[in-house]
Amino acid sequence: MPVWVLSAVGLAAAWFPAFVRVAPNRLLTGEALSPHAWLLTGGWLLIVACSFVTAPAGRWVLALLAWTGVAGFPLLAGADARDVLAHATPFTRVQPGAGFWLGWLAAALLLLDRLRGMRKPWQAGAWIAALAAIVAASALGAFDGLSLVREWQAQRAPFSAALGEHLRLAAVTLVLALAFGAPLGWWVWRTGRANGALVGTLAFLQTVPSLALFALLIAPFAWLAHAWPALGALGFGGTGGAPAVFALLLYALLPVVRYTVAGLDAVPADAREAARGLGMSRAQLLWSVQLPLGWPVLLAGLRIVAVQTIGLAAVAALIGAGGLGRFVFLGIGQGAMDMVLLGTLAIIALALVVDLLFQGLLALTERRA
Amino acid sequence: MKAAVSLGLLVALLVALPYSAAWFHAWQPEVSHPLYSRHSFVALTLSHVGLVVAATSVAVAVGLGLGIVATRPAGRSLLPTVRAVAVIGQTVPPVAVLAIAVPLLGFGAAPTLLALALYGVLPVLGQTVAGLDQVPKPVLHAADGMGYGRWRRLLDVELPLAAGPIMTGVRLSAIVSVGTATIGSAVGATTLGSPIVEGLVGNNAAYVVQGALLVGALALTIDAALAAVERRIRRGRS
Numbered sequence: 001m002p003v004w005v006l007s008a009v010g011l012a013a014a015w016f017p018a019f020v021r022v023a024p025n026r027l028l029t030g031e032a033l034s035p036h037a038w039l040l041t042g043g044w045l046l047i048v049a050c051s052f053v054t055a056p057a058g059r060w061v062l063a064l065l066a067w068t069g070v071a072g073f074p075l076l077a078g079a080d081a082r083d084v085l086a087h088a089t090p091f092t093r094v095q096p097g098a099g100f101w102l103g104w105l106a107a108a109l110l111l112l113d114r115l116r117g118m119r120k121p122w123q124a125g126a127w128i129a130a131l132a133a134i135v136a137a138s139a140l141g142a143f144d145g146l147s148l149v150r151e152w153q154a155q156r157a158p159f160s161a162a163l164g165e166h167l168r169l170a171a172v173t174l175v176l177a178l179a180f181g182a183p184l185g186w187w188v189w190r191t192g193r194a195n196g197a198l199v200g201t202l203a204f205l206q207t208v209p210s211l212a213l214f215a216l217l218i219a220p221f222a223w224l225a226h227a228w229p230a231l232g233a234l235g236f237g238g239t240g241g242a243p244a245v246f247a248l249l250l251y252a253l254l255p256v257v258r259y260t261v262a263g264l265d266a267v268p269a270d271a272r273e274a275a276r277g278l279g280m281s282r283a284q285l286l287w288s289v290q291l292p293l294g295w296p297v298l299l300a301g302l303r304i305v306a307v308q309t310i311g312l313a314a315v316a317a318l319i320g321a322g323g324l325g326r327f328v329f330l331g332i333g334q335g336a337m338d339m340v341l342l343g344t345l346a347i348i349a350l351a352l353v354v355d356l357l358f359q360g361l362l363a364l365t366e367r368r369a
Numbered sequence: 370m371k372a373a374v375s376l377g378l379l380v381a382l383l384v385a386l387p388y389s390a391a392w393f394h395a396w397q398p399e400v401s402h403p404l405y406s407r408h409s410f411v412a413l414t415l416s417h418v419g420l421v422v423a424a425t426s427v428a429v430a431v432g433l434g435l436g437i438v439a440t441r442p443a444g445r446s447l448l449p450t451v452r453a454v455a456v457i458g459q460t461v462p463p464v465a466v467l468a469i470a471v472p473l474l475g476f477g478a479a480p481t482l483l484a485l486a487l488y489g490v491l492p493v494l495g496q497t498v499a500g501l502d503q504v505p506k507p508v509l510h511a512a513d514g515m516g517y518g519r520w521r522r523l524l525d526v527e528l529p530l531a532a533g534p535i536m537t538g539v540r541l542s543a544i545v546s547v548g549t550a551t552i553g554s555a556v557g558a559t560t561l562g563s564p565i566v567e568g569l570v571g572n573n574a575a576y577v578v579q580g581a582l583l584v585g586a587l588a589l590t591i592d593a594a595l596a597a598v599e600r601r602i603r604r605g606r607s
Contacts, residue, residue: 001443207589207592208589209562211581213581216581218577328465332555340468341468341472347465348460355460
């Protein structure tokens, strides 16, 4: 069933206008080009045919075909770009189109589905191999013709700076959220105020749209910087990093507080009783019983906060905090879609990588426990 | 109660803001136009609400449909794929979906609508699957034993029992939509984000505050109203 649905998506994508788009320069929308429609149709039909083979070999062939799709789609687009650019002006841009993205997504989901029954090392191996193939191809210059890569090459320094700013915003927020949120969560747990004013206020803040919260902080922060010039000298002002981190922190506190409470609740009462019976002080109890036992739950909360913060930090670019969001909004302003896509894909990739990192960390802690 | 208070706040703001030029002028004397006037605040609010309602309706229809299909016996094998899409989709920030929609549809309300609808599907889908999955097996068997057909069992038993979680999904979807529609003004949609973005670009703090106050009140109203519906559904069930 998933094979048929995904193949249908893949087939539709194969005939979708634009596997790649060829534009005369980076500001214009390109002309649609679908040079591989028949090849892709054949591939997807082969996949459908394989799904009717009941022998175990059919399963392996299917997985292999899906893997080929995951690794092959970018190579196809890269080759197209090289072909087009071989006889075109140097300003010509070849962008991957909707047909490319949709087909690639279908292939990736198919691979995910086919790998599900297999053992973990096989699963990880297949993804790492696909990633390695793409990285190796890009090292050999297979994607150099694609507009995304050319945009990145043209803006390498600002891109690295934006990536650094984005990571710094997220990291500072995460550290502050843990520093303030965990003690607050402990206090909420001890006093049983899970439905109290503090949690209520934080929940209320979650519903305020991010752009509105960022914008509302400008005036008070500008006033603070004005009233205390020492703060202003530290780079504290109405726009920039300070209000951005403050707003991101306000959004991050609720999940940290909630997951801290959940983590403390996850410690069995017996364990607490036993620790107290051993004569542990409250600090000892917290440090050597509650923290180790509740840590996995808190870590799960931090994972959510990290992913959410990376996404919200993109909006902070609108109040001058920099980060990858600047590429997105600057690109939208200039009508340079390659720039928008570069920023967007970097944000998505960053969120996915951080998510995977936290998942790995979580798996490690759970194994140790 | 909460819904009535926030709705009252929103209405009060809509009524009072057009007469607040003097007050904003006193606060920001250097700004020549202290009051956002390109569109009336009521028109901005209506257009914002319209976008959110349209997008959430599409999201509910698609999310509910996919969630039902993925929990039927014939569609069970789709469930892991649907879950994977929902989990990966949640890591993608709404701004990114908005930005991707622009190259596809150009500027204006269309990319915002597409982004809101696409992103809004995820919470509805996730909560529909969770809600339908937690309907107790004995209840399903009882319905089968009473001779309920597949459709009647779905409509009379499963969906009413899953209505609470599904409503949670609808509320999450609508709240994310209100926030993303605000950012949508950066790609040319006319929403309550327009005064904020124009104020940020033109260094006009008065516009920023006007837009932010209204959109904050609107978000609270929608959240509180949907939360009240959700509470009523959950209470009616137990």
